[in-house]
Amino acid sequence: MNKPKLSAVLILIVYILIAVSCSGNSKNSVQTEQNKEVSVLEVSIGGMSCTGCEQTIQNNVGKLEGIKSVKATYTTGIAMIEYYDGITDTAVIKEAINGSGYTVKKFIIQAKQGGEK
16 A cells, blocks of 8 residues: 555656756756857848748748847848857858858858847
């Protein structure tokens, strides 16, 4: 009789420990990003011809670690990208754009902003 109850209590304790240890990780990640410097990058991109191209660039670059935001516009051939220094860099961003089937023509770093509080 006591063995099933003991097993249930042990399983409950393990679940609680897992939940507590996992819940803190995302908070630390957000705090780490907020303390990093944000760079704004203007990228001239060749090959964009429609809103689907914009979405492809935004989705593929946006899923990279360290990307804060991406806004691509096919009419101008420009993407504005905010990224966290130290987490990602322009080489990784360029690779993601080229891997999407487009050509990076030019990078222009617009500004650097301090971490958010």
